Amino acid sequence: MVFILPEGNPRMPTPASILKDTFGYDTFRPLQREVIENVLARRDTLAVMPTGGGKSLCYQIPALLFDGLTVVVSPLIALMKDQVEQLRADGVPALFLNSSLQPEEYQDNMGKVRRGEIKLLYVAPETLLTPRLFALLSDLKIDCLTIDEAHCISEWGHDFRPEYRQLADVRHRFPSAVCLALTATATPRVRADIKSSLGFSQSNEFVASFNRQNLFLEVQPKLDPALQAVDFIEHFKDQSGIIYCFSRKQVDELADFLERRGHLARPYHAGLNDEQRRINQEAFICDDAQIIVATIAFGMGINKPDVRFVLHYDLPKSIEGYYQEIGRAGRDGLPAHCLLLYSYSDVAKLKYFIDQKEGPERQVALQHLHAITRFAEDKTNCRRKPLLNYFGEAYTIQNCQNCDNCTAEALPQTDITLPAQMFLSCVKRTGERFGAAHVTEVLLGSNAERILRLGHDRLSTYGIGRELNKKQWMHLARQLVQMGYLEQESEYRTLSLSNKALDALKNRTPILGQLHEAEERLSRKARQAELEYNHALFALLRAKRKELADQAGVPPYVIFADRTLVEMAAYAPQSPERLLDISGVGQVKARQYGQAFLELIQAYCQKHNLPEKVKETRRAKEDSGRRYVIVAEAFNRGESVTALMERYKVTAGTILDHLARYAATGQKLHHAGQLLALSSASPDQQAAVFAAFDELGTALLKPVFDKLNGLLDYDELKILRICFLNQDK
Ligand code: ADP
Ligand code: ZN
Numbered sequence: 001m002v003f004i005l006p007e008g009n010p011r012m013p014t015p016a017s018i019l020k021d022t023f024g025y026d027t028f029r030p031l032q033r034e035v036i037e038n039v040l041a042r043r044d045t046l047a048v049m050p051t052g053g054g055k056s057l058c059y060q061i062p063a064l065l066f067d068g069l070t071v072v073v074s075p076l077i078a079l080m081k082d083q084v085e086q087l088r089a090d091g092v093p094a095l096f097l098n099s100s101l102q103p104e105e106y107q108d109n110m111g112k113v114r115r116g117e118i119k120l121l122y123v124a125p126e127t128l129l130t131p132r133l134f135a136l137l138s139d140l141k142i143d144c145l146t147i148d149e150a151h152c153i154s155e156w157g158h159d160f161r162p163e164y165r166q167l168a169d170v171r172h173r174f175p176s177a178v179c180l181a182l183t184a185t186a187t188p189r190v191r192a193d194i195k196s197s198l199g200f201s202q203s204n205e206f207v208a209s210f211n212r213q214n215l216f217l218e219v220q221p222k223l224d225p226a227l228q229a230v231d232f233i234e235h236f237k238d239q240s241g242i243i244y245c246f247s248r249k250q251v252d253e254l255a256d257f258l259e260r261r262g263h264l265a266r267p268y269h270a271g272l273n274d275e276q277r278r279i280n281q282e283a284f285i286c287d288d289a290q291i292i293v294a295t296i297a298f299g300m301g302i303n304k305p306d307v308r309f310v311l312h313y314d315l316p317k318s319i320e321g322y323y324q325e326i327g328r329a330g331r332d333g334l335p336a337h338c339l340l341l342y343s344y345s346d347v348a349k350l351k352y353f354i355d356q357k358e359g360p361e362r363q364v365a366l367q368h369l370h371a372i373t374r375f376a377e378d379k380t381n382c383r384r385k386p387l388l389n390y391f392g393e394a395y396t397i398q399n400c401q402n403c404d405n406c407t408a409e410a411l412p413q414t415d416i417t418l419p420a421q422m423f424l425s426c427v428k429r430t431g432e433r434f435g436a437a438h439v440t441e442v443l444l445g446s447n448a449e450r451i452l453r454l455g456h457d458r459l460s461t462y463g464i465g466r467e468l469n470k471k472q473w474m475h476l477a478r479q480l481v482q483m484g485y486l487e488q489e490s491e492y493r494t495l496s497l498s499n500k501a502l503d504a505l506k507n508r509t510p511i512l513g514q515l516h517e518a519e520e521r522l523s524r525k526a527r528q529a530e531l532e533y534n535h536a537l538f539a540l541l542r543a544k545r546k547e548l549a550d551q552a553g554v555p556p557y558v559i560f561a562d563r564t565l566v567e568m569a570a571y572a573p574q575s576p577e578r579l580l581d582i583s584g585v586g587q588v589k590a591r592q593y594g595q596a597f598l599e600l601i602q603a604y605c606q607k608h609n610l611p612e613k614v615k616e617t618r619r620a621k622e623d624s625g626r627r628y629v630i631v632a633e634a635f636n637r638g639e640s641v642t643a644l645m646e647r648y649k650v651t652a653g654t655i656l657d658h659l660a661r662y663a664a665t666g667q668k669l670h671h672a673g674q675l676l677a678l679s680s681a682s683p684d685q686q687a688a689v690f691a692a693f694d695e696l697g698t699a700l701l702k703p704v705f706d707k708l709n710g711l712l713d714y715d716e717l718k719i720l721r722i723c724f725l726n727q728d729k
Helices: 015-021 032-040 055-065 077-089 103-114 131-138 167-173 188-198 225-236 248-260 274-285 319-326 344-354 359-377 384-390 404-408 417-429 436-444 449-453 470-482 499-507 518-529 535-552 562-571 576-581 587-608 618-636 641-648 652-664 683-696 702-707 714-725
Strands: 045-048 069-073 094-097 120-123 142-147 178-183 205-207 215-221 240-244 265-268 291-294 307-312 336-342 486-488 495-497
Touching: 015 032, 015 055, 032 045, 032 055, 032 178, 032 205, 045 188, 055 069, 055 120, 055 142, 055 178, 077 094, 077 120, 077 587, 094 103, 103 131, 142 167, 167 188, 178 188, 188 205, 215 404, 215 470, 225 240, 225 248, 225 307, 225 336, 225 470, 248 265, 248 291, 265 274, 274 291, 307 319, 319 359, 319 384, 336 359, 344 359, 359 384, 417 436, 417 470, 417 495, 417 499, 436 449, 436 470, 470 486, 495 499, 535 562, 535 587, 562 576, 576 587, 618 641, 618 652, 641 652, 652 714, 683 702, 683 714, 702 714
Parallel strands: 045 178, 045 205, 069 120, 069 142, 094 120, 142 178, 215 336, 240 291, 240 307, 265 291, 307 336
Antiparallel strands: 486 495
């Protein structure tokens, strides 16, 4: 047998090679590969993915494979700059045109586009509709028109924009460009609307799961929200988070309270002027402020991938709103924690506002409120279930392992009868007129002025609870509310005893619960999900990143994401090659920033005698499973069997096995006929072999070999098997 087939170009980039070399990632997120391939096949595509699903790569990778220009329409001017900065850091020639540019910059950018120096052009819809831009684009080869936030085209969406309607027109004026519409809005109605407005066929739609598995979902009864907030954020030292409040006043007060306690928190709401809002948002994005306390006005223009927590200080108005807000956490795929503080008084408050409305609007708002209330009050079912059901997605997994309800049972229950009785009696003795914090202070024997003034130091329960600390008492109080022993009045959150509590006190009913706060649970969670890494080294890498980011005038995550630094601190790469194994390190970033980080890691490792660990890249693992696809795709692009043998250091037989497996999955191999040229089988022999495959199947070659009495060797049979499988495709 001779292997002389036309040599393909072994360095021809593929989606997978761009993913690694340009963006530094090892594996695709769900549906990214499918969407990219569909776009490359020039089929108009609608991709629906949740926030953080990785929509951007779905057009950025094709843009780098197409000859011509990819135009990205986005309504979020603030995000364009961010996207372009991130692309440039990865060495991708991208720029934007919108009203935020000075006239000279605008001209300059137009020039670059005209000269074909740009692969990706971001524009606002109103910009795209100007004659000036239209004229420019008409002279160029536009290969792809991407419409981001495509739900804006639908009047059924929550964010309809009239300019978007005209995109249908624009789309027709560039008939040779493939169109990719992207959105995170999952409702079928909006999806159908997008497709019909843009004239897409039914089939080319990809809808990813809306389950964000890396988000830990938790609901706690709201007893003393300010303290609960402080307790919560203490778990996230130096890590970014968002706190959502209902009103502007609450935002200001809480931000102030947190600042006074030494947290770097900034407020954000529509009552602040533009400049103030911009400064605060910038501080958050650049890690100068750790926490943003905000009304729902905050978030649309935020691309920050490393938000580690979202705290809902008040009840959101709907499941959709809740989902959108928690969606801003953990876009980088690392664990993030979402805590909702729930009290019935919030429901009452929202209801009060809803009652000012009329007719159907009021009806709809009430339905939304009921749904989120049911979600918050559910203490048994997985939190993901109602959330995903709401978006029309069935969630069948019994235990997600990542919400409070699913992990609750795993915690050992202890006998808390005695402290529970203490707490309940103290509520009783203080006259059922106080909140949990006050009751706790009495139990701890506090000398606070208010306690003395009320004479609560003379109660029999004063100071009897010193064996537990304040946190433990507050945690206990929350459990007693949750279990229905305590009732909470809406306005001032005062606690009173339920009949269940009175019975329990009288009958000394045993009560089971936990004395230790979620702390251990949190750290246990974090350990489960994350890589073990050196925290001191991570802190140094982070400081280096901040320094470089400030120098370059970009947000730190543009340099490297947290995940990248976590991996560096776990594997301690010491050479440029090893550095390229790290997720998020592409060729350009390695060149630009690699040295600075390597020097730091090397110095640290030397000082602490830390060895480098080799990362077994996930790609290597996945590739071995999907190797046959990669080989077959390369073959389809024209690479020869010999070239593939060399590349993968395997025999011809192995390559032929890969191709057969590919053909057996029903996919077509191009120019498989050329393989036949490699075979020395006569037409008669070939017919006999085909007949044998027909009879005996293609899974095993031995029966066919035997049937032909060893007339043809195994490599011959392998070639004929491929041709057999590839018939009539
Ligand atoms: P979306 O627009 O869907 O909200 P993005 O495109 O902004 O999501 O991606 C969210 C984050 O995930 C970004 O930081 C991006 O770099 C990262 N990301 C995207 N795809 C991958 C991947 N295949 N592997 C690792 N990280 C990825
Ligand atoms: Zn769950």
